[in-house]
Structures are given as structure tokens and as C-alpha cells.
Amino acid sequence: MFELSQDHEDFRMVVRDFAEKEVAPNIAKWDAAAYFPTDLVPKMGDLGLFGLVVPEEYGGAGDAGDFTSLCVAIEELGRVDQSIGITLSAGVGLGINPILTYGTEEQKQRFLPDLVSGRALAGFGLTEPEAGSDAGATRTKAVRDGDEWVVNGAKAFITNSGTDITSVVTVTARTGTNEDGSAQLSAIMVPAGTPGFVVEPAYHKLGWHVSDTHGLTFEDCRVPADHLLGAEGEGFKQFLKTLDDGRIAISALAVGCAQACLELATDYARTRTAFGRPIGVNQGVSFQLADLAVMVEGARLLTYKAAWLKDELHAGKRSVKEVKHAAAIAKLYSTEAAVTATRIATQVFGGNGFMEEYPVARFYRDAKILEIGEGTSEVQRMLIARGLGLPA
Numbered sequence: 346m347f348e349l350s351q352d353h354e355d356f357r358m359v360v361r362d363f364a365e366k367e368v369a370p371n372i373a374k375w376d377a378a379a380y381f382p383t384d385l386v387p388k389m390g391d392l393g394l395f396g397l398v399v400p401e402e403y404g405g406a407g408d409a410g411d412f413t414s415l416c417v418a419i420e421e422l423g424r425v426d427q428s429i430g431i432t433l434s435a436g437v438g439l440g441i442n443p444i445l446t447y448g449t450e451e452q453k454q455r456f457l458p459d460l461v462s463g464r465a466l467a468g469f470g471l472t473e474p475e476a477g478s479d480a481g482a483t484r485t486k487a488v489r490d491g492d493e494w495v496v497n498g499a500k501a502f503i504t505n506s507g508t509d510i511t512s513v514v515t516v517t518a519r520t521g522t523n524e525d526g527s528a529q530l531s532a533i534m535v536p537a538g539t540p541g542f543v544v545e546p547a548y549h550k551l552g553w554h555v556s557d558t559h560g561l562t563f564e565d566c567r568v569p570a571d572h573l574l575g576a577e578g579e580g581f582k583q584f585l586k587t588l589d590d591g592r593i594a595i596s597a598l599a600v601g602c603a604q605a606c607l608e609l610a611t612d613y614a615r616t617r618t619a620f621g622r623p624i625g626v627n628q629g630v631s632f633q634l635a636d637l638a639v640m641v642e643g644a645r646l647l648t649y650k651a652a653w654l655k656d657e658l659h660a661g662k663r664s665v666k667e668v669k670h671a672a673a674i675a676k677l678y679s680t681e682a683a684v685t686a687t688r689i690a691t692q693v694f695g696g697n698g699f700m701e702e703y704p705v706a707r708f709y710r711d712a713k714i715l716e717i718g719e720g721t722s723e724v725q726r727m728l729i730a731r732g733l734g735l736p737a
């Protein structure tokens with residue numbers, strides 16, 4: 346596969362047009378104010394962005410969409426702004442995906458139509474103050490009391506969890522202990538507004554200012570027993586699979602970031618003059634841009650190979666192991682390439698690159714989290730090494 350289909354490329358131009366008209370003119374203002382643009386979400390829904398991997402009966406694209414299209418959309422939003430890209434990526438990968446994959450028909454009917462239309466957003470609460478890379482160390486507890494679950498604990502850094510339109514957060518919680526003494530985890534959906542579900546104030550972040558991120562606290566928070574997502578004790582397996590897909594999406598977001606840096610820095614190197622000639626004449630500059638072009642190409646190929654494998658898996662033609670390995674490789678390479686890309690682009694812009702009027706400054710701040718969220722670079726290396734057959 347060396348090129349995307351014409352349908353994918355046509356769709357890319359639709360999303361690019363949307364990002365340039367709806368996001369680009371406003372993003373500096375939103376970023377400076379750390380403002381979450383709630384009104385943009387239903388517009389993204391109208392474009393079909395939240396429904397690309399969702400069957401038609403819940404308002405999605407059905408066979409007309411696929412995971413590759415979702416990656417195209419995330420890349421194109423991410424090329425204009427990373428916060429908007431992650432809002433889509435997390436909205437689908439962490440919000441919709443677990444409900445779609447593990448939910449009962451009733452749960453899907455209740456939550457998915459609003460999430461797909463962009464009238465609502467959902468979050469996925471896995472990380473805790475004491476459990477990030479080692480998510481098995483989860484301390485949040487859910488105890489069954491009659492026909493309810495009582496949830497107690499805290500989650501950290503949860504995307505899309507505190508917007509005005511957040512309808513539900515799926516949280517992982519200990520519901521027992523396995524035979525080997527490890528925590529038995531289950532996933533439980535906690536609707537926004539449930540008494541005892543406290544959304545903490547938004548974090549003050551280095552980047553992703555426009556993305557919504559909160560800590561969450563659960564204090565004797567009671568939800569009906571039928572809010573369990575999938576079978577009791579399956580939470581660990583569920584989130585591992587959820588993160589595999591999410592990693593490909595983050596890789597697409599990183600491609601958007603690196604692509605933006607390549608375009609911005611190349612234009613600047615053509616027009617900015619020093620010593621009486623464009624700075625791009627100097628190999629000290631042009632070779633960096635050549636390296637950047639190689640990184641963008643490599644990141645894009647790895648991302649879309651992983652997305653294609655994911656679509657093939659959906660069609661029953663590939664194994665979970667293949668997708669997991671490809672997702673970790675793509676995420677590791679693309680996110681590290683994006684961070685390097687922002688460093689090169691900022692350097693090419695000189696002092697202007699340090700000024701907020703220039704988008705490269707925002708990309709520079711935004712890129713770092715790509716190497717951390719949905720599994721750090723170290724975790725990706727652990728997964729890739731395990732895929733090579735090395736002992737865990």
C-alpha cells in the first residue's frame with residue numbers, strides 16, 4: 346500500500362478545508378485563553394468525524410468509513426491544531442470505542458447517537474495519580490451494593506471529561522482480586538452529574554491548551570449495576586485493546602504535527618533572508634528540512650500501515666498481535682519524529698519561533714505530550730521488544 350484510496354484523499358481535502366476555515370482563524374485566541382470550543386464539536390459531528398468507525402444504526406458511517414479515514418481526519422485536524430486533533434482522537438478512541446466494542450445494545454443506544462453527532466463527548470479514565478504506565482496498579486475501587494456499584498477513588502489527566510457536553514466517563518476500577526493476587530479490574534460507565542462524581546478544576550498544561558483535561562474524584566459514587574461495561578474482571582484486557590487503537594490515532598496526530606512543521610519551516614526558509622539571501626540556501630538549514638521531510642514520510646507510512654492493518658483486522662484478515670506491534674512502532678517513531686520536527690521548525694524560525702504569533706511555537710509546546718500519552722515512548726519500546734519475543 347503506497348497510497349491511500351481516492352476516497353480517502355478526497356475526504357482529506359474536506360477535513361483540511363474544515364480545519365482551515367473553522368479552526369485556523371480562531372486557534373491562537375482559543376489557545377491563549379485555554380478555551381474549549383464546545384460549539385466546534387457538533388460541527389465536527391456534522392462532518393461525520395466521530396462516526397467513521399461506527400455502524401449506521403448509531404448514526405455512524407457504517408461501511409463508508411474505516412479506521413484509515415479516522416486517521417486521515419486526525420492528521421488533518423492535527424496539522425492545524427493538536428488540541429482539536431486530540432479532541433477527536435480521544436472522543437472516538439477513548440470515548441466511543443470502548444462503548445461500541447464492549448457495550449450492550451442498550452448501552453450503545455443510550456450513549457452512541459449523541460457521541461457520534463457531536464452533541465456529547467465521553468472520556469476514558471484509566472490513569473491515576475499512582476498508576477500510569479503501570480495501570481495494573483489501579484486503586485480506584487468499585488464495590489457491588491445490591492443493584493448498584495459504589496465507586497471510590499481518583500483518576501488523573503482525563504481528556505474530554507469535564508466539558509459542558511461530557512455525557513459519560515468510563516473508568517477502570519478494582520472489583521476484586523485475581524488468583525495470582527493481582528487486581529481484578531472492570532470498566533464502569535459513570536454518567537456526568539452522578540452524585541459523588543467530582544470533576545476537578547482543569548489542569549494548567551504546557552501544551553494542548555484547547556483540549557479539556559481534568560482530574561476526577563469519586564466519593565461513594567453510585568451507578569446502577571448495568572453500567573458495567575463488558576464482563577466483570579475484563580477491564581485489563583479491554584483497556585489494553587483500547588490503547589492499541591488509540592496509539593495509531595496518536596501516531597496520526599503526530600504526523601499532522603510534523604507535516605505542519607515541514608510546511609511552515611520550508612515556507613519560512615524560502616522567504617526569510619539573512620546575509621542577503623534566503624536562509625534556505627544554507628545547507629545548515631536545508632539539510633535539516635530534508636531530514637524533516639524524511640521523518641514525515643516515515644511517520645506517515647508507519648501510521649497508515651498500522652491503520653490499514655487495523656482495518657484488515659476488522660475484516661478478519663489480520664491478528665491482534667500484528668496490529669499491536671505495528672501500532673507501537675508507529676506511535677514510537679511518529680511521536681519522536683514530531684518532537685524533533687517542532688525543534689527543527691522552531692530553530693528555522695529563529696527568534697520568531699519563540700513568539701506565540703507563530704504557530705510553530707504552539708506546535709513546540711504541544712508536541713511533547715505525544716511521547717507520553719496513551720503509553721510513553723518507554724512503554725512502546727517495552728511492547729516492541731515483547732513483540733520480538735524478548736521476555737517481558
Ligand SMILES: Cc1cc2nc3c(=O)[nH]c(=O)nc-3n(C[C@H](O)[C@H](O)[C@H](O)COP(=O)(O)OP(=O)(O)OC[C@H]3O[C@@H](n4cnc5c(N)ncnc54)[C@H](O)[C@@H]3O)c2cc1C
Pocket residue numbers: 435439468469470471472476477478479501502503504505550553558714717718719720721722723724
Ligand atoms: C494531557 C494529558 C491527557 C491525558 N489523557 C488521558 C486520558 O484521557 N485517559 C487516561 O487514562 N490517561 C490520560 N493521560 C495519562 C497518560 O496516559 C499518562 O500520563 C501516561 O500513560 C504516563 O503515565 P504517568 O504519567 O503516570 O507516568 P509514569 O508511569 O509515572 O512514568 C514516568 C516515567 O517513567 C517511565 N517508566 C515507567 N515505568 C517504566 C519501565 N518499566 N521502564 C522504563 N521506563 C518506565 C515512563 O516511561 C515515564 O518516562 C493523559 C495525560 C496527559 C498529560
